[in-house]
Amino acid sequence: MKKILLPVCLLLGVVSQAQIKADDVKSFTLKNGMKFLVVEDYSIPNANMYLFYRVGSRNEYQGITGLSHFFEHMMFNGAKKYGPKQFDRTMEFNGGANNAYTRSDVTVYTNWFPASATETIFDLEGDRISSLSIDPKMVESERGVVLSERSTGLENSPWRTLGEAVTAQAFQEHPYHWPVIGYEDDMKNWKQTDLERYFKTYYAPNNCVVVMSGAIKTENIKALAEKYLEPIPAQPEPPKVHQVEPVQTGERRILVQKDVATPYLNIVYKAPEAKHDDYYALVLLSDILSSGKSSRLYAALVDNKQLATTISASYGESFDPTTFDISAIAAKGIKETDLENAIYEELEKIKTGGVTDKELQKVKNQKLIEFYNQVQTIDGKSNNIGTYEVFFGDYKKMFEAPDRYNKVTADDIKRVANAYFRKTTRTVGILKSNTAE
Amino acid sequence: MKQSIYIRSLAFSLACMIGLVVNAQDYKLPSYQQFTLKNGLTVYLMEQHDVPMVSVSAILPAGAIYDGEKGGLASLTATALKHGTKKYPKAKMDEELDFIGASVSTYASKESAGLSAQFAAKDKDLVLDIINDLLTAPVFDTAEFTKEKRRALLRLEQAKESPRNVIGSYFDKLIYGDHVYGNIISGTVGSVTTLSTTDLKQFYSANYIPNGSAISIVGDFNSKEMKALVTKVFSGWAKGKQDNANLAAKPITKATGNKVLLVNKDDAKETTFLIGSQGIARNNPDYVAVEVINTLFGGRFTSMLNDELRVNSGLTYGANSRFAALKNGGTFAISTFTAGKTTEPAIDKALEVLKKLHEQGVDDTSLASAKNYVKGQFPPRYETSGQLAGLLTQMYWYKFDESFINNFQKNVDGLTLDKAKSIIKTYFPQDKLQFVLVGKSADIKKIAEKYGPVTEVQIKEEPTKKAF
Numbered sequence: 001m002k003k004i005l006l007p008v009c010l011l012l013g014v015v016s017q018a019q020i021k022a023d024d025v026k027s028f029t030l031k032n033g034m035k036f037l038v039v040e041d042y043s044i045p046n047a048n049m050y051l052f053y054r055v056g057s058r059n060e061y062q063g064i065t066g067l068s069h070f071f072e073h074m075m076f077n078g079a080k081k082y083g084p085k086q087f088d089r090t091m092e093f094n095g096g097a098n099n100a101y102t103r104s105d106v107t108v109y110t111n112w113f114p115a116s117a118t119e120t121i122f123d124l125e126g127d128r129i130s131s132l133s134i135d136p137k138m139v140e141s142e143r144g145v146v147l148s149e150r151s152t153g154l155e156n157s158p159w160r161t162l163g164e165a166v167t168a169q170a171f172q173e174h175p176y177h178w179p180v181i182g183y184e185d186d187m188k189n190w191k192q193t194d195l196e197r198y199f200k201t202y203y204a205p206n207n208c209v210v211v212m213s214g215a216i217k218t219e220n221i222k223a224l225a226e227k228y229l230e231p232i233p234a235q236p237e238p239p240k241v242h243q244v245e246p247v248q249t250g251e252r253r254i255l256v257q258k259d260v261a262t263p264y265l266n267i268v269y270k271a272p273e274a275k276h277d278d279y280y281a282l283v284l285l286s287d288i289l290s291s292g293k294s295s296r297l298y299a300a301l302v303d304n305k306q307l308a309t310t311i312s313a314s315y316g317e318s319f320d321p322t323t324f325d326i327s328a329i330a331a332k333g334i335k336e337t338d339l340e341n342a343i344y345e346e347l348e349k350i351k352t353g354g355v356t357d358k359e360l361q362k363v364k365n366q367k368l369i370e371f372y373n374q375v376q377t378i379d380g381k382s383n384n385i386g387t388y389e390v391f392f393g394d395y396k397k398m399f400e401a402p403d404r405y406n407k408v409t410a411d412d413i414k415r416v417a418n419a420y421f422r423k424t425t426r427t428v429g430i431l432k433s434n435t436a437e
Numbered sequence: 438m439k440q441s442i443y444i445r446s447l448a449f450s451l452a453c454m455i456g457l458v459v460n461a462q463d464y465k466l467p468s469y470q471q472f473t474l475k476n477g478l479t480v481y482l483m484e485q486h487d488v489p490m491v492s493v494s495a496i497l498p499a500g501a502i503y504d505g506e507k508g509g510l511a512s513l514t515a516t517a518l519k520h521g522t523k524k525y526p527k528a529k530m531d532e533e534l535d536f537i538g539a540s541v542s543t544y545a546s547k548e549s550a551g552l553s554a555q556f557a558a559k560d561k562d563l564v565l566d567i568i569n570d571l572l573t574a575p576v577f578d579t580a581e582f583t584k585e586k587r588r589a590l591l592r593l594e595q596a597k598e599s600p601r602n603v604i605g606s607y608f609d610k611l612i613y614g615d616h617v618y619g620n621i622i623s624g625t626v627g628s629v630t631t632l633s634t635t636d637l638k639q640f641y642s643a644n645y646i647p648n649g650s651a652i653s654i655v656g657d658f659n660s661k662e663m664k665a666l667v668t669k670v671f672s673g674w675a676k677g678k679q680d681n682a683n684l685a686a687k688p689i690t691k692a693t694g695n696k697v698l699l700v701n702k703d704d705a706k707e708t709t710f711l712i713g714s715q716g717i718a719r720n721n722p723d724y725v726a727v728e729v730i731n732t733l734f735g736g737r738f739t740s741m742l743n744d745e746l747r748v749n750s751g752l753t754y755g756a757n758s759r760f761a762a763l764k765n766g767g768t769f770a771i772s773t774f775t776a777g778k779t780t781e782p783a784i785d786k787a788l789e790v791l792k793k794l795h796e797q798g799v800d801d802t803s804l805a806s807a808k809n810y811v812k813g814q815f816p817p818r819y820e821t822s823g824q825l826a827g828l829l830t831q832m833y834w835y836k837f838d839e840s841f842i843n844n845f846q847k848n849v850d851g852l853t854l855d856k857a858k859s860i861i862k863t864y865f866p867q868d869k870l871q872f873v874l875v876g877k878s879a880d881i882k883k884i885a886e887k888y889g890p891v892t893e894v895q896i897k898e899e900p901t902k903k904a905f
Contacts, residue, residue: 043487043820044464044816044817044820045464045816046813046816046817069443072443072445073445076445085739085744085748088738088739089739089806092737092738092739092806092809092810093802093805093806093809093810094809094813095809095810095812095813095814096810096813097449097737097738097810097813097814098445098738099444099445099446100444100445101442101443101444101445102442102443103441103442103443104441112814112817113813114812114813114816117813140751141748141749141750141751142751143751144750144751144752145747145751145753145754146754147776148707148751148752148753148754148774148775148776149443149754151706151707151776152707152754152774154706155599155600155705155706155707155709155774156599156600156601156602157599158598160441163441179441180441180442180443181441181443258598258704259598259703259704260595260598261591261594261595261597261598262591262594262595291535292531292534292535293531293535294528294531294532294535294536295535302588303584306584306587309587309588309591309592329591329595331587331588331591332587332590332591358536361536362535362536362538365536365537365538366535366538367538368538369490369538369539369555369556369557370538372488372489372490373490373555375488376487376488376490376820376821376822377817377820377821378817378820379817
């Protein structure tokens, strides 16, 4: 691994560039439009391959909800050269492991392997991207798997139930409206033709960014990519997601019943997409609110007033406008409305009084530590480089991020708090045992 | 927007046993030094200069096995170390650490208590001073503890909202019975309600002693300077004597037949279950071989269990098996979940796969595959300074040395088919199976009775203190 220096001037608020530089990421694009980003890192004798496809539940419509995620599962169920089960068996025989994840915006495939198995991994990926075979028998057993995945998520976390309800209220027209896993009835109804169309439309090499890090040489990777992946033909660009969520003009509220000890609360405000200029200030604002025990919401509501037992603010990258979320669980004997009002009181303090320079510097310091943590492993490198490339439009933005965060001022924080924490654009969800009262 | 992310499969941990499945392709543990302070504290130092950060891991003989009748005591004592010291009252400690982006967490596990920390190398003087202070001079502030206790009590109630959160404690109680390994780390509503700071102070003075503890520091520093710093910072910690240190050495009662513990959850739509038996202790000479065979049986995506219950039949999102090893014993468990109405086929299939392991064993190809897999997945387990710091304290606790890592590949490769056969026979149960089912009793009780005498308990009621 390249040595990375923590800037000595960190506490003075001037962030210099880490020594892993944008230049350390080598990039090339195959003739079919598939883009590669490669980081040579010999710290361990392993490597990885992360394939980011620009497809997620955002690309679905009512009737086929959950299909992106289901398709992610089907990518492991057999192709021309490596039939059913052979993808996993071959990979594991060669010392490799894999997983994959689906979000609203993207589907990502992850392979982790000893560097000596690199060519096998290319062979496996080339086979399934060029000639996936969708076996109806596999479709049926895999349908059971994702139905179980949906059910076990709901069974084990009230947040899943509440989150789905709140998101569906916050987004009424945009496809963020439905859950990534899909509606149960849609899950039971996906057709073979839906799957085939999905594969052809979205699993085109020109809709994919591949990131690899580890004990590998860029020139070898390029040769393997040309051999195994370049022959796969490009496809027409997938249809654009044309829905734009209309402006929200008033607070929305939703109540959900589940047998829980105390109420769960979710307050979400409309917020912008990752490419928006306010992204960095909003991320720091979420840290000021809930990162660490000295953060605003934790100190006030969990520690001092004891209205909540857990509280968190979260805001993350997305393709289209999203929400800034605050989640809390009420302490024993506390009314959820008292907790809700106390949260608004804390937000109001920032809207009127702003934040201190010390508070701002604290979250900037935390951000830099987080950055070093992310690039400490080859997996962290690949995942982050790919995320910046697809969500921010350029992997180089990852290296600019410390500087972007550092430029945020206390005035910026106050400004975005006022711009986005508005009653008219918020959605409030409460999950509790007794919804009849 | 809630970033809901759906992952293809739950993680298969090669080594749920603490520390690992190790292997390495030419992987050798980086050099480190070890020394003992006059007060008996063992210290490990390992330089890693990749990033300008430092990781600390500490292990202390203060786990839940010493709870006695006061379930949750070890856990809350560990948590309360962060309630402040005279020099660093809680608010000051939180602010100082948050400002520099440092994390310091304290926790108790079954056998030990632990601390892990991560911070920028330039902050080492401050953070080590805070760590020393909270380990050696905690004040156990009553007001803070009252708040912590309220949160802990609610967490115990909330845990019952998720079968996955509570099934492990029921299983341990079922397997270990009255042995202290059956103690529930988080305690119960009943036991936590009675705890006070007086209990914490007593537990602390009895068990937080430097002799019997270790601290490892890994990261961007100069070992010579760090040795001087550590010696200066931690030498004031007074030596102690722990009564009952060997509490866990008592034998664990063996099962005499199948047993089913049915935990009723009225609103359950799924059945979450574990099937298992006693397992192995961490120092078992067959530890690595057992892990390789478990990889084949239930430790990876193509394992026999996941292949049958997920891939072939679609009964579940994931099925796996694991050995959890402690100093004096351990457990083995098959773990999965399924819709309430498919409870019976899922349990039957799990048992069939176990039977198949015994009847058909493993062949050359599958054994080679498992060996390649555990070796290939090894190096990323020791990639970061935090992982290495954790490894060093595990080495201290379980009394193994770097040969475990450095010879891992050799040990994996040395596993023959004959040996594999005897591993299966010796360590994977064939009968006297112990079942825990969390689900809706009204729908699955009849099914449960098929597998052995059933004891039914309610998820909402206080867990019994007695062995099942």
